[in-house]
Amino acid sequence: MPFALNRLTGSFLIFLLLSITFSTGCTFTRMVKKAEKEQKLTVTPEVLMVRGNQVPFEIEAQLPQNLLKKNYNYNIRVFYKAAQGVEQHVGSLPFEFGNYNFVGGKPTIKTSFSFPYTPSKIQGQLMAQGVVTNPKGRKKFTKATLLAPGIRTTPHMIQVVHAPSYVADQAKAQVPDYLKFTIYFDEGLATLRKGLGTNFQQLDEFILSNQKTKRIDILATQSPNTDEYKTRNLAMRRAVALEQYIKKKIDTETYANTLSSIKFEKKVITNSWSAFLGRIQNSALPEEQIQQILDIVNGPGSFSEKENQLQELPSYEYIDMYVYPVLRYAEVTVDYVPTPRKDYEIYLLAKKIMQNRANADALSADDMQYAATLTPLLAEKKKIYESAVENYMSWQALNNLGIVYFEQAQKELNPKIKKNLLENAILNLQYAAHRNPTAQQFYNLAVAHHQNGNVLEAMHSYDYAIKQGGAIALLQNIFTDKAALELKLGQYDDAVRSISFAGSGYAAQFNKALLYFLKENYEGASELAVKLLQEFPEDASTHYLLAVIGARTQQESLMAEHLQKAVALQPTLAGKAIEDLEFVNYHKSQAFSSALKK
Template identity: 30%
Template sequence: MVKRANDQQLTVEPNPLEVHGDSVRFTMSATLPTKMLKKGKEYIVKPYYVYNGQEIELQNLVFRAEDFPNAKEEQPRLSRTLSFYYTPEMRRGELFVQGVARNPENNKTRETDRMKVAEGVVTTARLAQEGYYPSYAPHGYNNQEELEPTMIGFFFQQGSSYLRPSETRSDRGTYLRNFIADKNITRTVSITGTHSPEGSERVNTNLSQDRAQVIEKYYRDNMRRYDYKGMADSINFILKPVVLEWEPLVAALEEYQGVDATAKQEMLNIINGPGTFEEKEDRLQRVTGYRKLFNEVYPLLRTAKAEILTVKEKKTDAEIATLARQIADGTVSPDTLSNEELAYAASLTPNMQERERIYQAASKKSDGYGAFNNLGTVYLEQARQATNESQRNQYLEQAVTQFEQANRRQENAEAYTNLAAVYLMQGNVQRANEAISKAETFSTTEQNRAGMMGVKGYLQLRQGNYNEAIRTLSTAEESAENLYNLGLAYLLNKDYQNALTRLNEAIQKNSRLAKAHYAAAVANARMGNEDAASQSLQQAVTIDPEMKRSALEDLEFNRYQESERFRNTLR
């Protein structure tokens, strides 16, 4: 059998070997010549991966004569999926097989020489950019202009639009004069004029409009009195006359307790039933309790109500930032700012130390989860910027403490997203997966959700789940890193055109992202575009010269190793 082994056919797919997730997985197929397999004997194909002076013995393919009764006429064939756990030193290695003829009766064996059947390992999947997103809880502060409504109404006598002195001297009139005197920044004044439904009011179709105009004039007169000058021109007056409409009466009637339920229902039936406005009002007059309605409810409908929208008074960003620093220093009371203002102040500064101190003050002032999560997020960002392992680990421990504090107060998406990033930095992929899965179960802002998808997509990419990674990263924040990972997922899924599209988008976001240029070189190399591959590779090694060595050893570029242009690119 050993002599005939030279005629065996061995194939490996893929070749070169590739790492996906944390392992190298491939299919080995062996086909023996006819008449090679002898009765009662076995032929064993023993695969080995040899690297760096070491070797891994993989699962054997065993041909037993009894399993192939037609071996004299038909070639015996076996195929098996094999795998081994990958470590970086395995990148340069070779897959060998050795044939062993064995007699099961006496266990005697004869061996062939080892034969090289594949090279390894293509490590393109290891180019994934670590998923990281600093997930800050929303501060809840609106730094944009906000409008506050103020409602003031005036009453008129039946059939009249005259604004009586008793109204202007009332508490309502005094309040409006003082309001105007304060010169609040005002955007609009909407005045709704109404009338009651009885004849003397409804016959005057201009009554509602006239009442609204009277209030506008009163308002403008007071602006002149208090010297508004150019300020008055910026105020938009909107008049809304309500004519022959039942809604004001229906609303007032539902609140009115002066008639019994039967009479009230009868009135509502008339209002909601058929007939013209005049016919309905005439029928109302015949209902028991109408007089009380006329005397007690109708006067409330003879009004003009002003809704005044003024700009809410707020501190400037500079004032908020200054007060936040003073709160952090302990020189002013924490109550000088609201919880929202204090959290907003932290977002205004790019300085991590200052941000840390503000969030520390915020976590003492508020027992909400946000301050604790955001303090932890600062520690997470500092861990990424740390220059040594000890400092990095210390920041990560502080971050975890704060995220756990946040979740104890209220489980939330932001803290779990951040914990996933911590676990990734600590190399614990399983816990990172658990944390990001938990994060998905809670509501958050659209921005944080998109950032979360970037972390999740990276995890899927790292584990070799390329279709899932593509779906997830397509909904992620469109950062250079996420677009790059999306392009890499397409590349590993053998969709090279979409890969190049996404990689170019990543490069447009960050032209210094060397990995994106390198991955584009790989995509072009797989498509046989040597010029484009060399151009992208040149850009990658210009940004990061360390990539020259990687490219020289990368089996993705095997076909170009003898190309003068390729070698010139890497000199």
């Protein structure tokens, strides 16, 4: 009897175990099949688009009712599969307690994702795959689902000016009888600083060059904002600090000049809006904003009252960032005796110095710089500039050597060599900008950083170039390239502000149209692009952008018309259009095919 009972009990346990296993297996399989059949995945946008160096998107995942079972986990993994089959994990949507809401009685999750963009990913696929995990930790996977095909790259159509320049050639007959050095100060202070944005290096180099000096004038001023003009004797304290520095330098480190042989004079400008108005009228602000400022400054009221009124203007952020900082300065004017030489003497001596057959002091830094302009050979210019930098470290030679490297980089196809040339350009341009902090010098540096992908350094240099002030055409170029960088980074709101100061040049207007497009103002983008074509009718990029706008707005005739013109002007755009997902809905249309024919 016990034996029969044991057999009965054993059979029951086996049956129970098989039942549990079968039930578990059925639950596992049913969850996978139900998820594959009934889960709903929605991605926004339907076709991915790059923003900056990332590809952002949003997924909403909704599961069927009663899919989730106790002790079973359900997770959706999101990955991007590039054209070469390489998979990159992007993120996951875990349906865990507290991590989802019920919408219409169904578990729902909405999450934002992004992944780094590289050109190799353009033709890939955004995929999703469900993962069911049972109580024992075993996993089963649903079939992978296509969420979005590839990446749109229209935001990368950005146009730039990128026009760094050499220091202008200076013939000996035009060598000035005096030099100017502008020394900047921090807000409310008369303390000398030798960091970024000062001319101390250049001033020191001149003093140590021992050129005969007759007179040194120091004109010190202050910005008209409240903290500056209320600081007692601020401008005079700046002038005195600078005079003491120069006298000590001459007295202890030079031999050609003495303090008794040089006449010093100090002047200050206080409680004056003149320099401020000069900067404003030579700024990139729109005419109506300039007029608002002029009305306040030229109107009634005290300094503080006018400053308070300025703070209420929409242009005050520009004033505070780009105008006030460069009004806190002292200007040193040096009257000296230049020593010009004949061109052939300068050129021959420069070659001897370059070949180590003459001492570096046989020529001044200015003469060595001038010597490089006497040869048409780029390789020889580079050697002369290198020699000038090695022997004199003048900002002119540093700048021009940097521009030589930059120009070589533009012609280089090998990415590693190009990067190395740009890094050499940056090194020299950085030294030049810190020795001669002007808008052009910092713009040169910004462009080199921009092309080398040094985003923060480029943005910093663009900002500093704007603060220096300068010709309106130069400032507009700077704002145009700054806006282009902000567009590239996906900082569209910042780009809007910069473009408002960028003028009406080609790159500025194209980028403005592109910005309207990226903000989905297709009508405004189209109007700007059509206006741009009136001035530049042969511009393939603008025709291509209009073709994309036509595709986005489902205007097939607009798409076909401008795509045909773009391809006719630049045949390589045919290949781009075939791969461009902006035209994915038209790839089989007759209009699209006809537009690609030459």
